[in-house]
Amino acid sequence: AQSVTQPDIHITVSEGASLELRCNYSYGATPYLFWYVQSPGQGLQLLLKYFSGDTLVQGIKGFEAEFKRSQSSFNLRKPSVHWSDAAEYFCAVVGGADGLTFGKGTHLIIQP
Amino acid sequence: IAGITQAPTSQILAAGRRMTLRCTQDMRHNAMYWYRQDLGLGLRLIHYSNTAGTTGKGEVPDGYSVSRANTDDFPLTLASAVPSQTSVYFCASTPLLAGIYNEQFFGPGTRLTVL
Numbered sequence A: 001a002q003s004v005t006q007p008d009i010h011i012t013v014s015e016g017a018s019l020e021l022r023c024n025y026s027y028g029a030t031p032y033l034f035w036y037v038q039s040p041g042q043g044l045q046l047l048l049k050y051f052s053g054d055t056l057v058q059g060i061k062g063f064e065a066e067f068k069r070s071q072s073s074f075n076l077r078k079p080s081v082h083w084s085d086a087a088e089y090f091c092a093v094v095g096g097a098d099g100l101t102f103g104k105g106t107h108l109i110i111q112p
Numbered sequence B: 001i002a003g004i005t006q007a008p009t010s011q012i013l014a015a016g017r018r019m020t021l022r023c024t025q026d027m028r029h030n031a032m033y034w035y036r037q038d039l040g041l042g043l044r045l046i047h048y049s050n051t052a053g054t055t056g057k058g059e060v061p062d063g064y065s066v067s068r069a070n071t072d073d074f075p076l077t078l079a080s081a082v083p084s085q086t087s088v089y090f091c092a093s094t095p096l097l098a099g100i101y102n103e104q105f106f107g108p109g110t111r112l113t114v115l
Helices: none
Strands: A002-006 A010-014 A019-021 A024-026 A031-039 A045-050 A056-058 A066-067 A073-078 A087-094 A100-102 A106-110 B003-005 B010-013 B018-024 B029-036 B042-049 B065-067 B076-078 B087-094 B110-112
Touching: A002 A087, A002 A100, A010 A019, A019 A106, A024 A073, A031 A066, A031 A073, A045 A056, A045 A066, A045 A073, A073 A087, A087 B042, A100 B029, A100 B042, B010 B065, B018 B029, B018 B087, B018 B110, B042 B065
Parallel strands: A010 A106, B010 B110
Antiparallel strands: A002 A024, A019 A073, A031 A045, A031 A087, A056 A066, A066 A073, A087 A100, A087 A106, B003 B018, B018 B076, B029 B042, B029 B087, B065 B076, B087 B110
């Protein structure tokens, strides 16, 4: 069965600093990978997705992620964070027709 | 365009009571899902439906049932609620066509507290 690991439960970053959130997956075939963001009290919004092709994918709000098959990773990056980026971030993988498998999430705190 | 709507927004429920969480989408997506979100556990799949008339069990199906009478609606029922079912419930949908996957779209969630 597929699985997703987000090693960092909490990350604190200063406003304007760069950000990298880690995601490792386990899946036998080529995965479909996603990053979602959840602001407090809100639903989930898709940031970006990887299905195939270029391993560096661009998303909304200035985010990007790089798929590295050799490392089974799909890390999320942003060159300069804004206070509005404070949220919960979830990495997810599709393992077939039965829905998404999510990581446990990384809580991002932005320091002024 | 409403996307996915869920009702109620929140609910406090006595243990042992029956409760149905409603989910409706207007995107004509054939696949729909129910997840629960718990602190420190992320989102876990409860049940899914790949097309009207079919349903399947996810990772945590016990204590929950679903039906899919038509494309738009996918209600989740707790037959006899227990405190461990206190959670935030999200409904999602995707246009799963010919096995080609796309992103899932999420509703705003229902916060359920079972006392």
